Amino acid sequence: MKSSPLPMNNQNTSVFEKIILRKDVRFADRVFFWITRLIALLLVGLLVSMGLFLLNASSLAIRSSGIVSFVSTSVWDPVKEVYGALPVVYGTLVSSVLSLIIAFPLSIGIALFVNELAPAAIGRIVGFLVEMLAAIPSVIYGLWGVFVLVPFLREYLQPWLISKLGFFPLFEGPAYGVGLFSAGLILSLMIIPTISSISREVFAAIPRGQREAALALGATRWEMMKLSVLESSKAGMFGAMMLGLGRALGETMAVTMVIGNRAQIVASLFAPAQTMSSVIANEYAEATSDLHLSSLALVGLILFVVTFVTSSLARLLVWRVTRSQRKLK
Amino acid sequence: MSSLRGQIRDFTHLRYKRRKLLSLFISFLLSLSALAAASCLISVFGYVIWKGLPHVNLDFLLSLPKPVGETGGGMFNAFLGTLLMVFLGSVVGIPWGILTGVYLSEYGRGKFAFLVRFSADMLASVPSIVVGLFIYVLIVKPMRGFSALAGAASLALIMIPIIARNTEELLKLVPNHLREAGLALGIPRWKVILRIVLRGSLGGITTGVMLAIARVAGETAPLLFTALNNRFLNLNPTQPMASLPVQIYTYAIAPFDEWNQQAWAGAFVLVIFVFVLNLGTRWLVKPTALGTRD
Numbered sequence A: 001m002k003s004s005p006l007p008m009n010n011q012n013t014s015v016f017e018k019i020i021l022r023k024d025v026r027f028a029d030r031v032f033f034w035i036t037r038l039i040a041l042l043l044v045g046l047l048v049s050m051g052l053f054l055l056n057a058s059s060l061a062i063r064s065s066g067i068v069s070f071v072s073t074s075v076w077d078p079v080k081e082v083y084g085a086l087p088v089v090y091g092t093l094v095s096s097v098l099s100l101i102i103a104f105p106l107s108i109g110i111a112l113f114v115n116e117l118a119p120a121a122i123g124r125i126v127g128f129l130v131e132m133l134a135a136i137p138s139v140i141y142g143l144w145g146v147f148v149l150v151p152f153l154r155e156y157l158q159p160w161l162i163s164k165l166g167f168f169p170l171f172e173g174p175a176y177g178v179g180l181f182s183a184g185l186i187l188s189l190m191i192i193p194t195i196s197s198i199s200r201e202v203f204a205a206i207p208r209g210q211r212e213a214a215l216a217l218g219a220t221r222w223e224m225m226k227l228s229v230l231e232s233s234k235a236g237m238f239g240a241m242m243l244g245l246g247r248a249l250g251e252t253m254a255v256t257m258v259i260g261n262r263a264q265i266v267a268s269l270f271a272p273a274q275t276m277s278s279v280i281a282n283e284y285a286e287a288t289s290d291l292h293l294s295s296l297a298l299v300g301l302i303l304f305v306v307t308f309v310t311s312s313l314a315r316l317l318v319w320r321v322t323r324s325q326r327k328l329k
Numbered sequence B: 001m002s003s004l005r006g007q008i009r010d011f012t013h014l015r016y017k018r019r020k021l022l023s024l025f026i027s028f029l030l031s032l033s034a035l036a037a038a039s040c041l042i043s044v045f046g047y048v049i050w051k052g053l054p055h056v057n058l059d060f061l062l063s064l065p066k067p068v069g070e071t072g073g074g075m076f077n078a079f080l081g082t083l084l085m086v087f088l089g090s091v092v093g094i095p096w097g098i099l100t101g102v103y104l105s106e107y108g109r110g111k112f113a114f115l116v117r118f119s120a121d122m123l124a125s126v127p128s129i130v131v132g133l134f135i136y137v138l139i140v141k142p143m144r145g146f147s148a149l150a151g152a153a154s155l156a157l158i159m160i161p162i163i164a165r166n167t168e169e170l171l172k173l174v175p176n177h178l179r180e181a182g183l184a185l186g187i188p189r190w191k192v193i194l195r196i197v198l199r200g201s202l203g204g205i206t207t208g209v210m211l212a213i214a215r216v217a218g219e220t221a222p223l224l225f226t227a228l229n230n231r232f233l234n235l236n237p238t239q240p241m242a243s244l245p246v247q248i249y250t251y252a253i254a255p256f257d258e259w260n261q262q263a264w265a266g267a268f269v270l271v272i273f274v275f276v277l278n279l280g281t282r283w284l285v286k287p288t289a290l291g292t293r294d
Helices: A013-020 A027-057 A059-065 A067-072 A086-117 A120-135 A138-165 A180-204 A208-216 A221-250 A253-258 A276-283 A290-328 B002-055 B058-062 B076-107 B110-125 B128-143 B148-172 B176-184 B189-200 B202-217 B244-252 B257-284
Strands: none
Touching (some): A027 B148, A086 A120, A086 A180, A086 A221, A086 A276, A086 B002, A120 A180, A120 B002, A138 B244, A138 B257, A180 A221, A221 B128, A253 A276, A276 A290, A276 B128, A290 B128, B058 B257, B076 B148, B076 B189, B076 B244, B128 B148, B148 B202, B202 B257
């Protein structure tokens, strides 16, 4: 029998691949390697072609108005064939930022509670419940939003806020129920699992000794969390926040159902609005003119690029943090 | 002198009390945030059961939608449509995802593997509505019509990165000496990978696959303009097809009470389906002996 060299998993790439591709390596092994490699390459191809196909589909809109004026025009009116993406970009940004403002502290709180505070059994239950929050399909959140959250906001919370804080432009105007505020609330519920699970990963990567050191110096529980957990995982928490933001930017169904679907820029958080994803969901299947389809594709392309940038930044950040911490351990 | 010492003691004591109190207060806030998230989950669940369960009956499960105004009718076409599209999507998505995971874990070192890993993560974070747009341009437009095939393709696209990354993580847990033992016995590497490494982690991989299926079964956005919807029973994958999530969406935003009730009933079925998959795999598939790093 031919002696075949055994590339081991701890060897570095170039050596590893050179050995696997040598002529005297069993033919079947080389075939298997190439098959899996090809399939992995196809996955990269999917991502690249997604960008290219969207670019191609939106070329008409890019040619007719240019990207800069497309995102800075504030009228979106399919009837008059005027397509400016500013209102939907505004809606996306405001609803996402609002959801982060609500979800980020809550998620960090949950992560600290589960990892640092709660007894193991309770921690496991809470962790499980939060994971379940991530398993609920978006359309179910939307349904709950339409029939439970929106009526509650319209009847109770929003009138109260308007009467107390109505002098502030963010909280003025009639209480529609549907609008940016509801969208932000629903979104925050949906990104809590993302942010809290990544934060838990980041916290868990911190060496035990660091916590014990703080406690040994006489720190209270909260001081221990602040000094040895929060202080050293700032970058990781930022990454978790960005991942949550990436999810909030692209979330579609729940937002489409509660945001009111009116492409406008109004200071009040209680006014109906439209986001980038909801305008696609609402109009794409019914769009007939080429320019309309192409403009919606351009909105999709912008959404693709924006989520790509935020998620890749976040990913790299979280990877670096958890890896370097693990090495320290 | 002694009074000064006493003062210092009192002072530090006071400070200590304050610090302790702050710590307690923050702990209370942390517990509150956990409670808030849990109660939201319970509220969503409670409403789905309370409003959905009473309307789930045999008629709802086994009959087709009725026109507006007529009572009764069900979502049989949507159930079948979801099952069929998830099945078609899995046929493509599962092997693709698993093989990519195998590549990443068994051969994946260096720049190309980093690129693949990164692409998988990016693909997983692409908004599902953008996946729908992509499939529309890629399949619906050239085929000149909405079809269940296009819907299945978009579901597959969402499954692939989830399964790939999960498979990679699991295969990496298989201790190296098992591979070495197989290779030392003269077993070809591909056979070692398929028969020892993969088979040993089958339980975990199945869990990952089930979770991916649960995830895509609830996807609405990518189906809106790929599979569209269909009021009739259709099993032809080249035609538009109804699906449970899209049906729930359509019925939820319609101004008819009858339809809204059906949306809740559909939501109940969907939630049960998703959670049975989620919990079932968690408890049924026991972690294998290989699932520990040496």
